[in-house]
Amino acid sequence: MKHLKTLIHNARHRTLALFGALVLVAGIGMSTASVAQAASGTGQITGYQGLCLDDRSASTAQFNPIQVYTCNGTGAQQWTVGSNGSLQVLGNCLDVNGAGTANGTKVDLYTCNGTGAQVWQPQSNGALLNPNSGKCLDDTGFGGSGTQVQIWACAGSANQSWNLPGGGGGGGGGGGFVVSQAQFNQMFPNRNSFYTYSGLVTALNSYPAFATTGSATTQRQEAAAFLANVDHETGGLVYIREIDQSGNYCASESYGCPAGTYQYYGRGPLQISWNFNYYAAGNALGIDLLDNPDQVATNAAISWQTALWYWFTGTGNGGVTSHNAMVNGNGFGATIRAINDIECNGGNTAEMQDRVNDYQSFTSILGVSPGGNLTC
Incomplete structure (x- = not known):
């Protein structure tokens, strides 16, 4: 050595x-200035501690929890970046429950419908902003594998930084x-x-x-x-x-x-x-x-x-x-x-x-x- x-x-x-x-x-x-929507692509979305955004149990049920989980390459972690700002997995979309705007509102799976609850804008610091709520996708409490994601006030913190397929959203x-x-x-x-x-x-x-x-x-x-x-x-x-x-x-x-x-x-x-x-x-x-x-x-x-x-x-x-x-x-x-x-x-x-x-x-x-x- x-x-x-x-x-x-x-x-x-x-x-x-x-x-x-x-x-x-x-x-x-940690600038929160918006950057151009990432190009369409399919792959894993990685976040804090290198964990992947994951559709729990690979379920297609409405309101199924979206969590961070150990990256494993399964279909539950293959997200498609849509040109309309959506993030899709297994034919459904990443959705703010009830189009909520409060800190701590859960983010789950729902039928793609083009509403503001399903729009995610990549920011220059790696954050994913939901403009409908003005909040960012958050690995709540800097949680480990199995933690359901929520929306929280954008803070530029590590648990709000995500890397989209192809490197989008994180530069x-x-x-x-x-x-x-x-x-x-x-x-x-x-x-x-x-x-x-x-x-x-x-x-x-x-x-x-x-x-x-x-x-x-x-x-x-x-x-x-x-x-x-x-x-x-x-x-x-x-x-x-x-x-x-x-x-x-x-x-x-x-x-x-x-x-x-x-x-x-x-x-x-x-x-x-x-x-x-x-x-x-x-x-x-x-x-x-x-x-x-x-x-x-x-x-x-x-x-x-x-x-x-x-x-x-x-x-x-x-x-x-x-x-x-x-x-x-x-x-x-x-x-x-x-x-x-x-x-x-x-x-x-x-x-x-x-x-x-x-x-x-x-x-x-x-x-x-x-x-x-x-x-x-």
Whole structure:
């Protein structure tokens, strides 16, 4: 396993760069502006935790519950996106019970009738808006397999983010992601089973601009850059939690450290740390990470979301986010500065070069040039 020793050193010092990257902005990447209706297609609709939208027991009965369920490829999970805004399964439609408008109204199966209760408009943050109620399709309570879906006020949260067949509704997810599952497995042959490809795809729904902005070359370069930094931070997606958890990453903030003074160590693909980063990431994602930071180490979709949150918001001492660095031509070196500035300007050339090596390897897998400005 590479970086077994250096991970301990880097994870502790990388957090100094994160300290300068505090962004207390709720709803980053969560615009509710409507986007064009997804093209017609048939396939699974994936949501929070990589679960699929499912017609319970494959029943065609009126008012049969629609739930989230472990993806299994059956007909109960094969949804057709209609040109009229409907979502159809087994010859029936996804329907807001009684054309209700209140939070918590159940969503079930009903004969397709073209009413407003059966119209679903994909949003730029992956949400599915029912315009008749002004509410969004919701995996209620961030529920697990078997939870019936409902409508709730649109919040831009992870449990309201869905990926339609062909990647629609979530921008960069599913079949639209420039990295295939086979390529992901090639990049991370020894990864921990916690870091799932489906978890990453689900997380992409919250950040539709990731690896979808600019030319095809730029999109692949951004995906490679993100995953290369992830590879370095986690030793090839092996580590979920920071090895050395003895550090005090509890900064003096009004909200304090309710989970415990020593509970804000690095976790996840980019090893997010410090109480203020958990607080800001949680606000942006609609998840209470300040009180429950270990969600980053126990829920694959949330874990990937925190990494993408930092990718889109953190600048470290570089003044530019990693996303902007890749789409605006600053080059891979600027992402290193945003994530761990201490490696730059000769601070730790070997560790910086390891990131560059990973990036060059991943761009090769994706069949694209790495571009210039690789170091910092």
